[in-house]
Amino acid sequence: MNSLTILLAALPVAFGHIGLWHPAALDFNGDGYSLVEPLYEMSEAQWWFHGNLDKASEALAAEPLDLPAGKSINVELSCRKENTSYGSSPTSNPCPGTDEISINSLHSGEGRFDASEISGCGLAIAYKSDFASVQPADFTVFSVNTDCVRTRDTSFDIPAAMPACPDGKCICAWFWQGKNSQNEMYMTGFACNVSGATGTKAVAKGKVPVNCAADTQSCVAGPKQPMYWANAEGGNVANWDSMAYESKPSYNDAWGFKNGAQDDIFGTDAAEAKTGSTTSAKASSAVTTPAPSATASEGEGEGEQMVSALPISESVPSPSFVATTLITRTRTKISRPTQPPSAGRQAAAPSCEWVGHCEGDVCAAHEDCDGDLACNGGTCGQPTYDE
Numbered sequence: 001m002n003s004l005t006i007l008l009a010a011l012p013v014a015f016g017h018i019g020l021w022h023p024a025a026l027d028f029n030g031d032g033y034s035l036v037e038p039l040y041e042m043s044e045a046q047w048w049f050h051g052n053l054d055k056a057s058e059a060l061a062a063e064p065l066d067l068p069a070g071k072s073i074n075v076e077l078s079c080r081k082e083n084t085s086y087g088s089s090p091t092s093n094p095c096p097g098t099d100e101i102s103i104n105s106l107h108s109g110e111g112r113f114d115a116s117e118i119s120g121c122g123l124a125i126a127y128k129s130d131f132a133s134v135q136p137a138d139f140t141v142f143s144v145n146t147d148c149v150r151t152r153d154t155s156f157d158i159p160a161a162m163p164a165c166p167d168g169k170c171i172c173a174w175f176w177q178g179k180n181s182q183n184e185m186y187m188t189g190f191a192c193n194v195s196g197a198t199g200t201k202a203v204a205k206g207k208v209p210v211n212c213a214a215d216t217q218s219c220v221a222g223p224k225q226p227m228y229w230a231n232a233e234g235g236n237v238a239n240w241d242s243m244a245y246e247s248k249p250s251y252n253d254a255w256g257f258k259n260g261a262q263d264d265i266f267g268t269d270a271a272e273a274k275t276g277s278t279t280s281a282k283a284s285s286a287v288t289t290p291a292p293s294a295t296a297s298e299g300e301g302e303g304e305q306m307v308s309a310l311p312i313s314e315s316v317p318s319p320s321f322v323a324t325t326l327i328t329r330t331r332t333k334i335s336r337p338t339q340p341p342s343a344g345r346q347a348a349a350p351s352c353e354w355v356g357h358c359e360g361d362v363c364a365a366h367e368d369c370d371g372d373l374a375c376n377g378g379t380c381g382q383p384t385y386d387e
Contacts, residue, residue, distance in 0.1 A: 018079055025190040026059050035081075043232055048234065066192075069196045120176075121177075124172065127163075127203060136234065159262060163197055169192070172189070183248070207224055358373070
């Protein structure tokens, strides 16, 4: 009994990492460690949502974390559930204690807190209503706090133009990178919902960020994916294993993220923010995204597809997210005829069910347009045909 008591007393100290705590988070009622566990050298099945997809029903049954459009929220970040408002010993310190593990859990300084090494954290959203259907490329970062992690209660600004979630629920995730640590990433998935939504433009698919600390012109503009790295497979950050300490992924301007709401992630705004070319894939085509180049002049954004995150009638396969310099996605959209229905005549205009994406509306890719409409020169219209 004495040995067990000693072990249990030592467990909170061992939780020397940080996670987001909320009843709608995966593994909120788990063992108190899996939720804050750092992710490194793991298979994709192990690191993706911490391998906790079997606990999705419990997270989805809870009230989703509210994201009020145009306002700010506070989330609780801590190394122990007991130190949150959901625990028995709440505190404003994300990891209270004078022991080395508690101090180092913020990964900003060795044996002491060094604000200059704070790496920031971000919130990302996927416009899907269940965890199992979300793929890594579905997440787009919508808010960043560059002064994270410093306190337990951490604020995030929500973009005013966020559109409503399907069926009142989206899937979100919190991402964090520590500076003073081994190569590792942090991720907590949770159910969320956008309240007060008036936005009609879709959240666009993100591009992979690049380190642009030495050349701001090479920063990736517009919507960006979270950074997946430090694991055996499933990453999107190239050459992370050879990065210098100062160049580790971070949610701040060194990797092209501004502090606060990411207001450049929507529809045409996102397209205008792109600094490179955009190639839209036709039906049943493969989208191949090269690893981000060191400079924008080397073809940034080349071969990438901008697609709408709002629900549309399409089938999206679930390919493996491969950790290579070429990351390939295959999408199957509503089929388009390869020849006009009658020689020399355009197809009849179909009825439009997706408001804001009808004939004459602005678009960035075919997938921004309703039904069989195509994106022709930035405007949704009838598809053109090659004779």
